[in-house]
Amino acid sequence: MSEGVYGRVLVVEDEPTDAVVLDHLLTDLGAEPGSLIHTTTLAEAMSALAGAPTLAVVDLFLPDSAGVETVRRIRAGAPDLPLVVISAAAETETAVLSLQQGADDYLLKGDFDARALDRAVRHAVERRRLWTEARRKTLELERAERRLRAVIEANTDGMIIVDATGRIRFSNESARGLLSPEGRVLDGLHLGVPLAEGDDAVEVEGPEVEGRRPRLELRARRVDWDGAPAHLLVLRDVTTQRLLEERVRQAQKMEALGKLTGGIAHDFNNVLAVILNATEALRELVPQELNDARTELREIDASARRAAGMIRRLLGFSRRGYLRFETVDMRDFTQEAVGLMGRMVGDRIRIVAEIDDGAAEIRADPAALQQIVLNVAANARDAMPDGGTLTVRAGRVELEETHRARFPWVSPGVYERVSLTDTGTGMSDDVLERIFEPFFTTKGPDAGTGLGMAMVYGLMKQHRGLVHVHSQVGHGTTVDLFFPSANEARRPGRTPPVVASPSVEATGTETLLVIEDEPALRRAMERILTAAGYRVVLAADGREGLDRFRALTPEADLVLSDLVMPQLGGREVVAGLREAGSSVPVLLVTGYGAAYMDEIDDDGVTMITKPWSRESLLQAVRDALRRRDARDVSATPR
C-alpha cells in the first residue's frame, strides 16, 4: 500500500476540529489517508512512535502535556523524526523554545494554508535529514577518536605533545606514569622543546621513583597540533635493558680480564717456581759465613713468596684458583665471621649482626668464604675512617622472576644471602663500575693492591653465586653476596687430592718420568728429585713423555706432568697412559688449580700447585707413591 508523499504521518492533536482540518490539508497535499496516525494525548503519541512514523505534526497543548515539554518528550523518543509544531501559542518565545527543544518548524494555528504547511513539512524533513547526517558524522568521529585514544592510551611508550614553547598539550597514560607517578596533571607543564627530531633516540633521565631515576629513550617528531606546530615526544623506559647491557658488558670485560690475568699468573708461576727453587739451591751452596749473600737470598725468597701470594689472589679473580668445596652452615659461618670482623675493624666501628633462623647450608670453600667476607669487611672499615656501623645480615632469600627488576641477570632460585652494610663514604658510579677490576683501587699506592674485590668477584663466581654492590656517595655501601643453597648448588667436579704442607723429608729410589715444557723448571725438578735419590727421566712435552713412558722397562713408578703445555697437556697424558693400559700414578703440576681438573676423573691422579718448593714437591711425589702402594695392597686378595 502506498504511504503518500509524506509517508506515515503522526498527527498529535486533541482538538477534533483542528485534527480534521489537518487531515484535509495533508491529504490535499498528497498524504495517504490510511497513513495518517491520529493521537490526542502525549502518551498515545509516545506509543505511536513504535510504528516508526516519518513525520510528526504536533499540537503543544495536550490533556497530559503542555508547551515545549511536548516537543522535548517526542524528540527524546525519536531523534531523527521530522517534527512540525502547530500551536495556538503566538508568542515568539514559545516558538523559539520549541525549536530549541527539537522542533524543526513552527506554525501558528489558523495562520497557515496548505502551501505553508507543505513548505513547513518539507523544511522539517530536510532540516532533520541534515541534522541526522551531522549527528551520524559526529558519532563516527567520536568512535574513531575513542579507537585512536584507546591505541594511544594502551601504548606502553609514553606519548607527549609539546607545543612550540615546550608546554605539554597532551600525554598518554604511559607518559603520565613515567613523568608523574604521583598523578600530577601534566597538561600545561613546561617540559621543553626537543633539540633534535627524527628516528635517532637520545637518552634522558626521568623523575625519581622509589629512589630510582628511570633511563628513558626520547624520540621526537614534528607534528601539527590544533593547527599549530608542535612536537610528538615518544618516551621508552630502557632502565632494565641498560642494566642488562651494562651487566653483559661488565661480564665480558671481567671474563677478558680473567683470561688475561689467568694466563699471566700461569706464566708467572713458572718463573716464580724457578726463582724459589734456584734460591733454595743457592742457599745450600752458599757457605754460612757469607752473611750478606745469605741475607740477599732471604730477600729474594721473601719477595718471590710475596709475588706468589699476589698470584694466588689473581687466580682467585680469574676463577682458576683451587677450592675445596664442602657443606657450610651459614649461621655458624656468619657468627664466626662477625667475630673475626670485630677484631679486624677496630673499636670505632660498631658491628650489628642480624642472622635469620632461616639461614642454612651452602656448598663452599670455608677459607675462600672467609676471604670473601673479610675482604668486603676490610673495605667497609676503610670507608669509615671516623667510625660507624657495619651491619651484617644473613638469611635465605628466594629470587623470583619479580627480582629481575633489580637483578635482571639472576637465575631465579633459593639463595643464602650475606649482606654487609656500612655507613661510610660510599662510592660514585664511576668507582662502582670498576670496583671488581684487578688492580683498581681508590686507597692509594701504599694502602691497597686493588686485588681484594677482584678476588671476591672471582671467588663468588667459583661458588656459582653473585655479588651486588649498591652505594651512594655520602650514604654508605651495601654488598650483597648471594650463594646458591646447598640443595640448589651443582656439586663441583671431582677435585683431585692435593698434597698437604710438607712435613718430613721425603726421598726414594723409584723411577719418575718428569714431563715439563719449561726448561728451567724441568732442570730444577730433575736436580731436586735426583738429589733425593730418585731415578729421573725427562720429557719436554706430552707427546715425548708418552714415547718415553712406552720405552721404559720396567714401567715408571710415577709420572709428573705439567697440566698446561703447548703440545699434549697433562689431561691428554693421563688419557694416553690409560689407553696404553697403564695404571701408573700421575702427579699433575698446575699453575691454575681445580678449574682445569673437573674433567679428570681418575683415582690415580693427584695434584700439586705452582709455585712449589723443594719440600712440597718431594712430599707430593712421596704421597703419590704411597697412595699407589696403598691402592695395590687393598687390591691384593687375602
Next chain:
Amino acid sequence: MGDPAARFRLYLAGPGPRSDAVVRAVSAAGDKCYGSDAWTLDVVDVRATPEAARAAGVLLTPMLHRLTPEPGLRWLGDLSDAETLARILADARV
C-alpha cells in the same frame, strides 16, 4: 657593568662524564652565542637537590632553561653538541 643579558640554568642528573660533556657544550655554545661576559649559567644537580628540580617543574634531564630574556625557554635531549646548541640559542635570540 650591568646584569648579564642572558641567564641560563642547566639541570643534570648527577656528576659523571656525560654531565661533564653537557656542561662543556653548553658553556661553549653560550660563549659563542652571547660572548663569555654577557651570559651566566647555573648548573643544578637534580639528584643532589631534588627539591629544586621539583620546584622548577623539571621532569626530564638534561634540560637547559633560558631564564632571561623573556620568554623563558627550555630545551631537552642531547645537549652535548656545542654547535647545534649554539645555533639553537642564536635562533632563540631572534
